[in-house]
Structures are given as C-alpha cells and as structure tokens.
Amino acid sequence: MKVQQEIKRGAIIVFITKYSGILLGLVINSMLARLLSPAEFGIVGVVTVFITFFSILSDIGLGSAIIQKQDFTGKDFSDIFKVSILLSVVLATGFALLSYPIAAFYDNPVYIKISRLLAIQVFFSALCIVPKNMLIKAQAFKTIGLIDVTSTFLTGCLGVALAYHDFSFFSIVWRSIAFSILVFSLYFVNSGLKIHSGISFSGIRGIAKYSSYQFAFNCINYFSRNLDNILVGKFIGNAGLGLYNQAYQLMMYPVSNLTHVITPVIHPILAKYQHNKAVIFQEYIKIVKILAILGLPVSVFIYFSSPELIQLFLGEKWLGVVPILRILSISIWIQMLMSSSGAIFQAAGRTDLLFTTGLICSTVTVLSILCGVLYFKSLEMTAILLVAAFYVNFSVVFYMLINKVLQQRVYELYALLARRIPSLVVLIIAYLLEANIAASWTSGPSIVIISLGIKLCIMGLVTAAFNFPLIEPYVKKLSHLKSKS
Incomplete structure (x- = not known):
C-alpha cells in the first residue's frame, strides 16, 4: 500500500506539471507551424536526430545508474559531474565537427551553421545529466516539473518571436539553445550538487556494469527510433520529413505524456524493491491496467480525429499529415505500454536483459524502416511497416520482462488486455x-x-461507463459534498 501511495503522490505532481507543459508545447508548436513551412521544420528535424544521439552519448547510462544506486555520497556525485563536464566538451566539439559530414550527406551547406550553433545545446544538455537525476532520485518531481514548464514557456515565447521576425528555422535553433542553458542552470541550483576537491573514479566503477548495458540499450534504441527520420530526410526530402515528423510528434504526445506521468516515478520508488520481483510485478500490473484503460481509447480517438487535430494545431497546409497520423495512431496504446517497461527492467537491476530485448526489437524496427523508405519510398508504407514492427516488439518485450525478469506469467497481461475489447468495440x-x-x-x-x-465527449463517456468501479469513489465523494452543501 505504501508503494502505491508513493507512486500515486508522485504521479499526481508529474501529471499537473507535465500537462501544463503539454498545453504550452501544443500552443507554441501550433504558432510555429503557422509561421514556418514543412520544409523549414524538416531542416531542423534532420539535425535534431543527431542531437538525440549525442544526448545518449552524454548520458552513457549514468542517469538511471544514479537513481538505482542507493549508497552514493556527495563526493560520488561531484566526481561524476566532473566527468560529465569533460564529456560535454568532447561531445560539443564532436558535434560541431560533424556539421561537415551532415552537410555533405544531405547536400546542403546550411547544416554547417545549424550544427555549430546546436553544439551549444549539446554541451549544456550533457551537463544536465547529474543534477537532473539527483532531483529524480530525491523524488523532487514538483521541482523538475516547474523547471520544465517555466523553461518551455520562456523559450517558446523566444522561438515564436524570432519566427515572427523572419528568422526562419533559426528560430527553432535559438529556442533549443536557450532551453538547454536555462534548464541546466535551474537543475544545478535546485539539485544541491556540491563540487568537492579532487576526483575519484570509484563511484563510476561501482555502476559501470549497470550503466554500460543501459548505455548500449539507449544507443540501439536511438537508431531504431530515428533511422526513419534520417532516411526520410535523405530519400524523400525535407518537406516529406516535415510532414512525417509532425505526424510522429503528434502520435508521441499521448505516448510520452501519458506514460511519463507514471514512468519517472516508477524507477526511483521500485528500485528499493529490486530484490523482491513479486512486489515489482504486483505494482507494475496495476500500472499497465491504467495505461491500457487510457491508451486504447486514445488510439481510437486520434485515428478518427486526425483531420480536426491537424486543422486545429497545425493549419490547412499540413493536411498531408492526416493519413500518416492515422496509421501511426494504431500503435499508440502499444507504445504506451512498452515505454513503461524500461523503468521495470531498470528497477529490477536487469539492464543486461533490457539490452538484449532492445537489440531484438531494434532489428525488427530497422528492417521495417529500410523496407518502407528504400523499397516502397512512401511515407504511408513506412508508417504501416513501423506499426507492424511495434506489434511484434510488444510480444518480445513483455515476454522478456514478465517471464524472464520478473518470473511471472505473461498470460495475466494478455487477460488484462482482453477485458478491454468490449469498450473498444463500442x-x-x-x-x-x-x-x-x-x-x-x-x-x-x-x-x-x-x-x-x-x-x-464520446471517448470520455464510453471509457467512464466501462471503468465505473475506478471512478465510483470520486463520484460518491462528489455526491457527499453536494449533499452537505
């Protein structure tokens, strides 16, 4: 019961701050979409793919290891932060030098200037790793949420102002740079990180095995998640990448923002039970039930509402996004469930099996992307094959997680999902x-x-009708309050 209370308390805080950030992000993206063209979004989208990879390199698995390790001292945090400073300098320099191969690959010299500027973002994003994960370890979810929301608002205003004054895609570039600097500054101040004299590698050695598997998983997961953007930008063009990228981002809003209300809370809380797999499974299956209740109706809603969503958030010139978004929406519920699984692998201390699972799933995903882009040369077919890959990966992930890591029966998961079918049909x-x-x-x-x-309204009514036991306590409480008044 204590575990559920901790998760619930943390999830409520993350929910409030996260959805404030979502609303701000949607408004800012909507404004930028009306000021910039799909091709301009596509140009920055190409470089963003490489920035994501450098973010993985900057972490090298340290983030989750900081959370998992229960006996870190202030000196250990200081030593790891000093290592991250050196790593940040190397990565920022490397990203600036990478500008030439990127420009040559896409045959566009504009990527040289963009990449050099975004090297600043790479530097400050890498510096965030230690202070941010110190806050997560301390379960300071409210602080993290307030920092993210404030930074999103301030830098979003900057981006819109620059786009309005004809800075073109550089408005997105400067917004990203400003965001990384502001977020790092606020994380550092609020983390309480103290810099000690000298440096020792004992803290790093203590988490080397755990973090190395996590890092390897992050790398292969990156390539499977971003290969489509790299190839679409090269073989279908910037305009096509702009459309595909917007569809993917809209699809990822519910995936990342519904699951990320819970997943940031799972690891630091369940890591305390890493030697009791039965407790982790019992708590996780409750989380999966909630994600299924949310994810399945959201998938159906986005499929049927794609035209309205595109017109509302992006405008008429982006209607080419609709068929791609509809295809990708079919995978939303599956991605929501899978995105929560990584925290359980981590909490159970099995990043080795997380890496093995990621390797299998990445192979399936990469093959589907290569076939869609290089053989069919179609955004729609790429999306269809990607969705098929997600469904295959779903069975692999949960077999490995439930059967191998938690040593429970995967049948319980499928039985839980089967009970959602009637509400889905209605x-x-x-x-x-x-x-x-x-x-x-x-x-x-x-x-x-x-x-x-x-x-x-239809989605809300149908979901509430089929899940009334979950909301009944709140209905009774509301009725009681009304009768008292």
Whole structure:
C-alpha cells in the first residue's frame, strides 16, 4: 500500500506539471507551424536526430545508474559531474565537427551553421545529466516539473518571436539553445550538487556494469527510433520529413505524456524493491491496467480525429499529415505500454536483459524502416511497416520482462488486455455513427472545434461507463459534498 501511495503522490505532481507543459508545447508548436513551412521544420528535424544521439552519448547510462544506486555520497556525485563536464566538451566539439559530414550527406551547406550553433545545446544538455537525476532520485518531481514548464514557456515565447521576425528555422535553433542553458542552470541550483576537491573514479566503477548495458540499450534504441527520420530526410526530402515528423510528434504526445506521468516515478520508488520481483510485478500490473484503460481509447480517438487535430494545431497546409497520423495512431496504446517497461527492467537491476530485448526489437524496427523508405519510398508504407514492427516488439518485450525478469506469467497481461475489447468495440461503433452524422455538416473553424469536442465527449463517456468501479469513489465523494452543501 505504501508503494502505491508513493507512486500515486508522485504521479499526481508529474501529471499537473507535465500537462501544463503539454498545453504550452501544443500552443507554441501550433504558432510555429503557422509561421514556418514543412520544409523549414524538416531542416531542423534532420539535425535534431543527431542531437538525440549525442544526448545518449552524454548520458552513457549514468542517469538511471544514479537513481538505482542507493549508497552514493556527495563526493560520488561531484566526481561524476566532473566527468560529465569533460564529456560535454568532447561531445560539443564532436558535434560541431560533424556539421561537415551532415552537410555533405544531405547536400546542403546550411547544416554547417545549424550544427555549430546546436553544439551549444549539446554541451549544456550533457551537463544536465547529474543534477537532473539527483532531483529524480530525491523524488523532487514538483521541482523538475516547474523547471520544465517555466523553461518551455520562456523559450517558446523566444522561438515564436524570432519566427515572427523572419528568422526562419533559426528560430527553432535559438529556442533549443536557450532551453538547454536555462534548464541546466535551474537543475544545478535546485539539485544541491556540491563540487568537492579532487576526483575519484570509484563511484563510476561501482555502476559501470549497470550503466554500460543501459548505455548500449539507449544507443540501439536511438537508431531504431530515428533511422526513419534520417532516411526520410535523405530519400524523400525535407518537406516529406516535415510532414512525417509532425505526424510522429503528434502520435508521441499521448505516448510520452501519458506514460511519463507514471514512468519517472516508477524507477526511483521500485528500485528499493529490486530484490523482491513479486512486489515489482504486483505494482507494475496495476500500472499497465491504467495505461491500457487510457491508451486504447486514445488510439481510437486520434485515428478518427486526425483531420480536426491537424486543422486545429497545425493549419490547412499540413493536411498531408492526416493519413500518416492515422496509421501511426494504431500503435499508440502499444507504445504506451512498452515505454513503461524500461523503468521495470531498470528497477529490477536487469539492464543486461533490457539490452538484449532492445537489440531484438531494434532489428525488427530497422528492417521495417529500410523496407518502407528504400523499397516502397512512401511515407504511408513506412508508417504501416513501423506499426507492424511495434506489434511484434510488444510480444518480445513483455515476454522478456514478465517471464524472464520478473518470473511471472505473461498470460495475466494478455487477460488484462482482453477485458478491454468490449469498450473498444463500442467506442469504434460510436465514432462511425458520429462520422456518418457529421458528413452532412459544413466546414469551418467552429465546426472543427465542435466535432473534436463531440469526439472527446464520446471517448470520455464510453471509457467512464466501462471503468465505473475506478471512478465510483470520486463520484460518491462528489455526491457527499453536494449533499452537505
């Protein structure tokens, strides 16, 4: 019960701050999408892929290891931070030098200037690793959330202002740089990190095995997650990458922002039970149930609401995103469940099996992307094959996690998911009826908002009806309050 209370308390704090950030992010992205073209987004999207890889290199598995290791001292944190400073300098220099191969690969000299500027972001992002994970270890989720929301708002305003004054894609570049500097400064101040004299590598040696497997997993996961962007930008073009990237980002909003309400909380709390796999499984299956209840209806909602979402958040010129988003939406619920699994591998201390699982899944994903981009040369076919890969990977991940790591029966997971099928069928039928009625409506901004509102209400009503036991205590509490007043 104590574990559930800790997870619930942390999740509520993360929920409030996370969704404030989501709302800000959607508003800022919507404004930038109206000021910039798909090609301009695509240009920065190419470099962003490489920045993500350098972020993985900067972590080298230290982040999760800091959380997992229960006996770190202040001197250990200081030593690891000093190592991260040296690593940050090397990575920023390396990224600046990488600008030439990037420009040559995409045959566009503009990437030289962009990459050199974004080397600043690489430097400060790498410096964030130790102070941020110290805050996570201390379960300071409120502080982290406030820092992220504040930084998103301030740098988002900067990006929009620059785009309005015709800075083109450089508005996104300077926004990213400002965000990394501001976030690092706030993390460092609030983490309480103290710099001690001298340096020792004993702390690093103590987590070397754990962090090395985590780092290896992060690398292969990066390539499987970003190969599509690299190849689309090269073989289909910047405009195509802009469309694909926006579809992928919109699909990832519920994946990252619904699961990331819970997953940042899971590892630091369940790491204390790393020698009791039964406790970890019992708590995790409760989390999976919540993610399934949320993820399945959200997948259906985004599939049927794609036109309205694109018109509302991006504008008419982005309607080419709709078919890609619809395809990708079918995988949302699966990605939500899989994205929570990494924290359980980590909490159980089995980053070795996390690496093995990642290697298998990455092979499946890479093959699907290569086939979609190089053989079919189609954004839609790439999305279809990617979704198919996610479904294959789902079975691999949960077999390894539940059977091998937690030594439980994977049947419990599939039984849990099977119980969600009736609500899913009812929701699909309701949306088909709504689409048939809405076909006779006229078009316009107000109709888009009304249609989206109706679809949200349908999703909420169907989900609540099939999961009433979960909300019944809150309904009774509300009724009690009303009767007292």
